[in-house]
Amino acid sequence: MNFDFSDDQKLLRQAVRRYLEAHAPLSLCREALESGQGVSRALWEGAAELGWLGAAIPEAYGGGGFGRLALAVIAEELGRCLAPVPFSSSVCLATEALLLAGSGAQKERYLPGLAQGRCTGTFAFAETPGQSGLDSVRARVEDGRLTGRKRLVLDGGLADFAVVVALDSGRPVLVLADLSGPAVQRRPLASFDPSRPQAELRFLEAPVEGLGGGDSAAPLIERLLDGAAVLMAMEQLGGAARALEITRDFAVQRHAFGRPIGGFQAIKHRLADRWCDVELARSNAWYGAWALAQGSVDELREAACLARIAGCDAFTGMSEDMVEIHGGIGFTWEADCHLFYRRARLLSAALGNAAFWKRRLADRMARDAA
Numbered sequence: 132m133n134f135d136f137s138d139d140q141k142l143l144r145q146a147v148r149r150y151l152e153a154h155a156p157l158s159l160c161r162e163a164l165e166s167g168q169g170v171s172r173a174l175w176e177g178a179a180e181l182g183w184l185g186a187a188i189p190e191a192y193g194g195g196g197f198g199r200l201a202l203a204v205i206a207e208e209l210g211r212c213l214a215p216v217p218f219s220s221s222v223c224l225a226t227e228a229l230l231l232a233g234s235g236a237q238k239e240r241y242l243p244g245l246a247q248g249r250c251t252g253t254f255a256f257a258e259t260p261g262q263s264g265l266d267s268v269r270a271r272v273e274d275g276r277l278t279g280r281k282r283l284v285l286d287g288g289l290a291d292f293a294v295v296v297a298l299d300s301g302r303p304v305l306v307l308a309d310l311s312g313p314a315v316q317r318r319p320l321a322s323f324d325p326s327r328p329q330a331e332l333r334f335l336e337a338p339v340e341g342l343g344g345g346d347s348a349a350p351l352i353e354r355l356l357d358g359a360a361v362l363m364a365m366e367q368l369g370g371a372a373r374a375l376e377i378t379r380d381f382a383v384q385r386h387a388f389g390r391p392i393g394g395f396q397a398i399k400h401r402l403a404d405r406w407c408d409v410e411l412a413r414s415n416a417w418y419g420a421w422a423l424a425q426g427s428v429d430e431l432r433e434a435a436c437l438a439r440i441a442g443c444d445a446f447t448g449m450s451e452d453m454v455e456i457h458g459g460i461g462f463t464w465e466a467d468c469h470l471f472y473r474r475a476r477l478l479s480a481a482l483g484n485a486a487f488w489k490r491r492l493a494d495r496m497a498r499d500a501a
Contacts, residue, residue: 290310354431363481
């Protein structure tokens, strides 16, 4: 049995990597961080022209119809270069929500623009720091109008619309909110990684429309978060693998006491441990990508948790060791180590941290066993 990507997907990976090596060096992430712009418009437009934004969108709605495995490949490569683009918020969350639950009219209205990069979306869930579950949602919908506040919304300051988690008559729902109206207030937040800006959104009886049907959107929200967790784990895998490569090369080139520092046990054993972490994250992320592509909800419930936990551990741990192994220069602004550390910390907090996904996995396994 072959668990590898197909030849077409490998060719896609090569094409994406070549383009990003030419148009998205680490200096682009640094430029976005230092300029305060947060997003590279040129890279986002290039991604749209190459069809990356519509990889999972059916051709009927202007996408490429390549499927979610292609989306996972693109996410990993964007993670490698720390791309300053709203890919996870617009493509992995807002677009996926529309694909999962949007009506025919909603798909016709939003998906072509999302695929072509003419509009961007985001996902608004958390209302308090550290929130990861539905039990803390307080935003409410009454008579088609949304009132409440959402915090830590990735790319919320530049998105055209948001998929918002709220309560309607006490039950969780998903609604679409136009962020350009007067009933929506946006406030930029100081982000640990300014190349992925965050914002606070206030809704003052903003007009919204429902997304999805049924009495409760809780299962839909769970499915959306699971899928996004897998794609974000692919992004974390890309960042961790790139950080390991850069650190390994530095350990080979940097000499101390007449020999490469990579020859000392304290360094080579630590790098070996991090290589194991990255490979563990790779196997779990690929398993999650397979489950997502297969549409297997039961497989995805477990795979998403495993991918998210391993991705957080690998990227956060590798970014910390990257700084330490680079020594004195690793703590400076001029080195690229802090770029990886910032992105690792931001991604590990998005969608709930590793501890949240461990509890989620334990709860799901307990329910399955019962």
